Amino acid sequence: MDVRYPIGQFEKPNLINKQELSGWVRTIAGFPKEIASEVLSLTDEQLDTPYRDGGWTVRQVVHHCADSHMNAFIRFKLALTETDPIIKPYYEALWAELPDSKTHLEPSLNLLKGLHERWNKLLESLDDEDLKRTYVHPEHGRPIPLDEVIGMYAWHCNHHLAHITVLKRNQKWI
Numbered sequence: 001m002d003v004r005y006p007i008g009q010f011e012k013p014n015l016i017n018k019q020e021l022s023g024w025v026r027t028i029a030g031f032p033k034e035i036a037s038e039v040l041s042l043t044d045e046q047l048d049t050p051y052r053d054g055g056w057t058v059r060q061v062v063h064h065c066a067d068s069h070m071n072a073f074i075r076f077k078l079a080l081t082e083t084d085p086i087i088k089p090y091y092e093a094l095w096a097e098l099p100d101s102k103t104h105l106e107p108s109l110n111l112l113k114g115l116h117e118r119w120n121k122l123l124e125s126l127d128d129e130d131l132k133r134t135y136v137h138p139e140h141g142r143p144i145p146l147d148e149v150i151g152m153y154a155w156h157c158n159h160h161l162a163h164i165t166v167l168k169r170n171q172k173w174i
Helices: 018-039 058-081 106-125 146-170
Strands: 134-136 143-145
Touching: 018 058, 018 106, 018 146, 058 106, 058 134, 058 146, 143 146
Parallel strands: none
Antiparallel strands: 134 143
16 A cells, blocks of 8 residues: 555546535535544644654644645635636645644644535535536646535545554554
């Protein structure tokens, strides 16, 4: 198994159906509770353990999810209120090194809880026309429809949960 991608990389289905989309939205909605249940019992030493050699610590992974999902929520709102907005990328690896990514987890866990509650309400309100709205990520150079983005972020949730659960299993913390 590639510990960088314990669930593999995101693969967009050729056709995104309602059932798949609904499952992705449930994954996003449930993520704050899932990640909190995986990390709240860990010690500071465990939280400061990288999930792989050269990788982020569990603590940095949690803070990264808050950073990433804040950006995702804003990108959704841009796509829903503008025509093909070009979104601003950010240097996630550098953000993970900032002091706020090395502090206690409560602020990011609280942020994820509130953010995902709002995000879920927004996602549940989208109709077929909304799901086809797009934004352009400069690194991809193409419009990306929101239905695909929902899948990418459901994958992102599961991807980082797997980083934590695989580490816990390998370290015999569970």
